[in-house]
Amino acid sequence: MTQMRDNPLELFGPLASDIRRLLFLEWDPCGSNHHPVSADIYDDYIPAIHRLARDRHSSDDTEDIEHIAAYLNFVVRNYIGGIPDKELNRSVAEKIFELAEKARRHPQLA
Numbered sequence: 001m002t003q004m005r006d007n008p009l010e011l012f013g014p015l016a017s018d019i020r021r022l023l024f025l026e027w028d029p030c031g032s033n034h035h036p037v038s039a040d041i042y043d044d045y046i047p048a049i050h051r052l053a054r055d056r057h058s059s060d061d062t063e064d065i066e067h068i069a070a071y072l073n074f075v076v077r078n079y080i081g082g083i084p085d086k087e088l089n090r091s092v093a094e095k096i097f098e099l100a101e102k103a104r105r106h107p108q109l110a
Contacts, residue, residue: 015103016050019096023049027092029076029085045075053100061097068093 023042024033032038052068072089076082 012047012050013103015054015099016046018099019046019049019053022092022095022099026095027072027088029080029082045071045079049096053096054103065090065093065097068096 020039020043023046024039027042030038030041032041048071049068052064052071056064057067058064069086069090069092072093073084073086076084076089
């Protein structure tokens with residue numbers, strides 16, 4: 001019998017949980033972070049963000065950060081139906097990239 005997980009992001013490890021927390025507390029384009037029961041509101045986007053953050057696409061950190069920021073802009077525009085705050089999305093992308101870099105240096109955190 002397979003046991004269900006309370007949080008499907010556990011399959012992705014601690015980095016995904018850190019991304020979830022960052023999206024909910026700092027990014028939050030839906031304005032839901034004052035409702036703790038909504039902590040999973042951005043979970044659908046985490047696998048793609050996790051992949052962008054974990055897999056280096058360039059030797060240039062800035063380019064990888066821009067990929068993450070572009071995805072956040074895309075999500076806001078196309079899935080949430082808002083106007084992207086490009087400055088906020090860039091800032092959050094930098095933090096996500098930093099979390100991924102820390103996980104690369106310490107694989108047990110990934």
